[in-house]
Amino acid sequence: MSKIQLCVFLCFYLSYFNVSAQRQELISGNFTGYQFSRLVQEIESQTSYHIYYDSTQTDSLEIVLNANQLSLRQVLDTIFKNTNIYYAIATGNNVFISKRYSIQTTLPKNFFDPQMSGTDSAIKTTFNSEDAIAPKTNLKISPENKLFDIGSKNEKSVSAKPTMAGYVRDIKTGEAIMGASISIDTLSITKSTDQFGYYSLTLPRGRHIIRISSAGMKDTRRQVMVYSDGKLNIELEEFVASLKAVTVSADKTSNTRSVQMGVSKLNIQSIKQVPVVFGEADVLRVLLTLPGVTSVGEGSNGFNVRGGAADQNLILYNDATVYNPSHMFGFFSAFDPDLVKSVELYKSAIPEKYGGRLSSVLDVDVKDGNNKKWTGSAGISPLTSKFSIEGPIQKDKTSVIAGFRTTYSDWLLHQIPSSDYTNSTANFYDASLHISHIINAKNSLYLMGYLSSDKFNLDGDTTYAYANRNANIKWKHNFNNSSYAVFTSGIDHYQYSVSSTSVPINAYKLSFDINQLYLRADFIYSPNNKNTISYGLNSVYYKLHPGTLSPDGSHSLVQTNTVQQEQALETALYLGDQLTISQNLSISAGVRYNIYNYLGPSQVNQYVPGLPRETYTITDTVFYNGGKIIKTYTLPEVRLSARYSIDNSSSLKFSFNTMAQFIHVISNTTNISPTDIWKLSDPNIKPQQGQQISFGFYKNFRQNSIETSIEVYYKKMQDYLDYKSGANLVLNHHIETDVFETQGKAYGIEFLFKKTTGKLNGWISYTYSRTFLKQDDPLAGELVNNGNYYPASFDKPNMLNFIGNYRFSHRYSMSLNIVYSTGRPITLPLAVVQQGGASTLYYSDRNQYRIPDYFRTDISVNMDGNHKLNKKTHNSWSAGIYNVTGRQNAYSVYFVQQNGKVKGYQLSIFGAPIPFITYNIKF
């Protein structure tokens, strides 16, 4: 223990005694040129004082003093004049020297004030108010300069290592800050806040300086005096970037320091900087610029991560599963950027609390409403308008945030003169509501509701519509400082429909939906700073309606055709530990145990063993009653990741994951607009499984203002479903006959160069990634491409993204966005052949060819209103051009029979430069 710590300790123990017991003792001598330590010796020899000091704080002190019968106070006042060194004289002639802050030798007046009890009862602040000390400079009393007492020193059963916990929040809005890093240099402890902004630290008793930093927020620190378990809530201020000088603190949370690898975290500020179509900040579009993330094509739903399929991503919007995260041909993400707090994409080290998908987890976190005052924002562009409002229902206790976004693009589509698309329509809306309520210090409740809906019609004939509906309730309960639990329950609904009414006799509506009811119990226990243990239970009950065809209108002769509904229960238990072995090495390890039950009522086909599942090999159909467990799969999963810091600016990371997935998508990609068919694992369809191993090297330059990384990965997949030749996917009552399980492998390398600060900032990412599938089991059906590996339909080897921002001033900035990727694979019909009297199509090998490469450049100019803080409204303009080069990227490529001929078409939706202008206002 250093002298200063000793000193602080003694100081507080001694402060019970009265200060007035000092008597006057005088000092004489010429001390000029003395070291402070020699002066102390001299003073101690001449008087009965004992001086406690930290020699490192005083060795630079220049002493110019010729004392003649001076009191100790006079001596110290003289030598500390114009320095930031303070002294305090306590009972027993003990003198404490401290730098920057004075030691308080008595209890503050409000020490036993009952008003302080409540949430933060253990926190007391002390000020430099001791009358014995004359402050040398006028210190601003900010929390940084306060000393916070943690716990109570009178507590009888004091543990040797008390725990300090609390929330980190935004000072302006009261919003919880997730991922803020809390560190104590001297103990080399770093912890991050969770999604609620909650942290917990185990500290030795005594005085500590805690540093808190978070992206986009001002770094701050707190001085604490820890006695026993206690709470400390920390409020952070927004960091307003200065353009020229940017100080980057060396211990800022950075990509080299976090344990997780393959995690891309974006806060909404960085999302909003990226220029996107029609000036809408967009969560998904920004994700697509990150290394390892791509989409199958313009306008496809969702995204692909590291050579995974789009359905292998778990998309969580405040813990609700969103099955379709896109609006309007995929051009907008279904998440209103004004309500999004942050976005985290786990590509490789997926925490054990998440499961059920092979590729990735996208965690979109919704903002808590401002719990201090009512604010809002609105935006308008030619395509969309949005509005959001947030504020306290009960200040500091209950807050709400709500947002609504809609489009009036129908009107636009109708402006297109003399085109095929005059009858086309496209519209969408989404709405979110989030209520946070703090019941008391130990309990909080969160309520969330989300709706999104889309309807579009590309050719005036067929209308596609889909909608997400989600709601959940979360209860967070703190057991004590080192452990808490979150209980979440909710419902998710996704529906999709295709309808056509152009021929009244054939007018139909095809619809399907997915319903989920889930319950999660997540526990976090931090026994000490080295371990963060998480454990819990996730349970999801699925109910799928895989397709219903019904007549649309009274003239329709279409007969109702319903594919039987499916239900299943997916339960997972997990346990994981994040272990800090040393400052340089940390490991995260976890297991997840999945139990999946396919439930009745259901009719299950039995097939001839050893032969492909085909309609002609069905031997029997067995009916199971409701609630009956038809098939159980149990699959354990392992999660392992490690980080080793080579030095302050570089680190190595490793991760190994195994994953299982029980819900599958089979994409009908030959159509003008892709239709996805979801299927639960059943006795005939095995769950898909995947393993991924990855390594990463991270190196930061220029005080972390430039981040670079290289990550490589290799993945294996088992039982990924692909369609059989000639599969019929829609309204198939026995879809297992039209799909087979493939074995897959994927590998890739990802490069990222990111400049986070300065006038010019942005990133370049390049990914090389391949995904291959193989069907070499002759008993499963036909061999695809002779049983060799073939590229998956989402295999896109080369991806390059550039995002650049240039800030001319605080108000004006320009952004440029360049996207390039290889076109996705396609199976082409090559020729028409006569066989057995029938005309048949001869196709290429599966996915042998590729549609044209994708390339797009967007440019935008952003103008902010002035930045006066007390202005009532803040407004901003954004104008630019989407797809500057006007390249006609393919939205879809499809073949149709027209007049007996098979014709291929490529449909581009934004095949020309699209200028846009958007106005946003905050109030």
Next chain:
Amino acid sequence: MRERRMKYLLIAGIILNLSMCRKIYDPPAIKASNHFLAVDGIINTEAFSSSTITLTRSANLLDSSLDIPELNAQVMILSANNISFPLFDTGSNGIYVSAPLTLDPNQQYHLSVTTSDGNKYLSDPVTPKASPQIDSLTWLLLNNPAAGTQVVNIYINTHDVTNNTRYYRWDYTETWQHQSPMQTFWGLKNSLVYPIDPSESTFNCWSTDNSSSIILGSSIALSSDVISHALIASFTKNDPKMDVDYSILVRQYPLDFNSYKYWLTIQKNSQSLGGLFDIQPSQIKGNINCITNPNNPALGYVSASTIKEQRLFISNQSLPGWNSNPPLNCPIKDIATNPINPFIWNYPDTAYQLWYFVSNLPPPPIMRITYKDCLDCRFQGGTNIQPPFWQ
């Protein structure tokens, strides 16, 4: 708590043009000359029977003619013990036929094709499969409430007591009798009408067509090898083929598992595509390879088997309520006959023909004429020669 009043400012947007466009997608792979050899046929191991193999070339998607026969090829059936049986080009339609042969059913066979461009193709050796006899062909008149009409379905029933066949393909040749709306007993030769011989009558015609879809069946999921009521063909009410009498000759080909899968793929690929309910693309992997250039795709699955066939007749009379004569626009005119010779035909509109003479009192008679296609069934296709099997 200080609440701020919301201010909401609306600014009119600028009208944009969404440039949605659809263009033809024809990458080089589609435009390339994709004329691959396609072999269609079977090595017939029935005693004293000839084998027929049809050679065609595949056509590009946008080719105007999809029928490209492969002529002047050398086609041979080769047995595993190196005996070769040649097939002969029957003319300009790419059909090659062997002499009547009795092939040893215990040998393996393959087909060798050397095209006129010098490429040599060889099918994988196949073991002949014996077809069981067709038990019966049956048909049913059913009401289809969805379409609000009736259908005639033709079914096949077959079984194999040895449980060896399991996979079946059928095709058929159908022949239907049809009649002209009106019957005449008069013909025209050298501008003279004359009474025709009954064999010259164009009142009754017979048209023949081959099946244009792939018909497959399997009993693999059943405990015994029985095919019961497998649908061969279906006709909705008032199908012109059912106007008079209809006959169908169904041939049965036993298949093995691989050839069955091949034909299943062909069946799927010959369906429509591009629609929501349409199928996914499929690869055709036959058993023919180009041995002179392995990268040269070749299509077709040559199997060897005996072929069994059976014929069924359906008469319009057993279809109550079905049309028996197609309505045609037949304008009727009466014209005067030549006073010198009533048999002289000099009516200027060549679309017309004599139906019959109307005896006029007093003479001369007048000619009642109508369109030729109302008197000659051959305008609807087919021939006026009765096929030998016709009952």
